[in-house]
Amino acid sequence: MVWPVTSGPDLDRPDEFESIARLFRPLAAGAPEARGLNDDVAVIPGRPGQDLVVTKDAMVEGVHFLPTDPLDLVARKLLRVNLSDLAAKGADPYGYLLSVSWSPRCGWAEREAFAAGLKADQAHYGVKLFGGDTTSTPGPLTCSITAFGWVPHGRAAPRSGARPGDLVLVSGSIGDGHLGLKALRDELRHLEPARVEAVSARYQLPEPRTLLARLMRDYAAATADVSDGLVADLGHIAEASGVGAEFRLEAMPLSGAARAWVEHRVDPLDALIELATGGDDYEIVCATRPDRAELIVKGAERAGLPMTVVGRIVAGQGVRTTYLGETVEVGQGGWRHG
Ligand code: ADP
Ligand code: MG
Secondary structure, three states: OOOOOOOOOOOOOOOOHHHHHHHHHHHHHHOHHHHOOOOOOOOOOOOOOOOEEEEEEEEEEEEOOOOOOHHHHHHHHHHHHHHHHHHHHHOOOEEEEEEEEEOOOOOOOHHHHHHHHHHHHHHHHHOOEEEEEEEEEOOOOOOOEEEEEEEEOOOOOOOOOOOOEEEEEEEOOOHHHHHHHHHHHHOOOOOOHHHHHHHOOOHHHHOOOOOHHHHHHHEEEEEEEOOOHHHHHHHHHHHOOOOOOEHHHOOOOHHHHHHHHHHOOHHHHHHHHHHHHOOOOOOEEEEOOHHHHHHHHHHHHHOOOEEEEEEEEEOEEEEEEOOEEEEEOOOOOOOOOO
């Protein structure tokens, strides 16, 4: 249908209807749930035997991204951080709602870049836009996504299922997101340009571990995505489960770039702690019964995403971080006695 735009499209001052019709409606094509973005609501038909898993994350210019960041990357990261939560819970990505408040810097080129970023990732992750809300603001660009995924009924992995004796596993490699942020702030010295580029890309465009979703719902006892830092997110599992965790710093999987960065530092232990407590990895950390750990490791290997045992769940509370057998202090989010 044609939107009732009274004065025709004004390319210098695009209004919300234009944004919806030109940018977002194509992203809803092929999704009957969206009703062509021509209705007051989206409608999601229930699926017998399945649960709809829902998550929401917002990003604010100047807080979560820089005013100079290209908007296609901003949009893709926004979608991806939501898909990361779904993956950790074992849910298969399905669709999303988008809320965006355009700021004065968002002309058509910027808005089109934003939509193009979403389009690219929709195809990659198999999700569609179901609806949303569009406004303008004199303040910073603000956007949020509510993402939906499906799991078999009752099988969404909790944070709260860890028990003493479980093993702790983490996917991929830890620390690149943190190094990427340092790189973008020009705080990464002594690292080859190719490595700087690699970690910057991981910060700007994290890769949600969608391929691990099935393993998480089938075999993990407790899961979280690693967004606040590995120690903190393992801490969330421990707290929700009413248990403690031991984390071996030397077992933490590192990329080539992160390893090179650690080796260049005067105090490598300090560097490892920094990577273990930095954020933005968007890996998955989970606790699993020991007899299921191998199923996860083997399955992850087949998916091309290694999962590494980095510790275990114990009675007590908090995360005790060790390095070659010695307890190390990692600051906030770390070990609490008692
Ligand atoms: P309402 O007045 O009911 O809030 P809107 O004019 O905000 O309706 O939205 C009209 C339609 O456009 C709805 O289907 C809504 O979901 C969709 N829509 C609005 N903004 C967005 C957006 N940013 N992304 C996707 N769909 C959107
Ligand atoms: Mg609205």
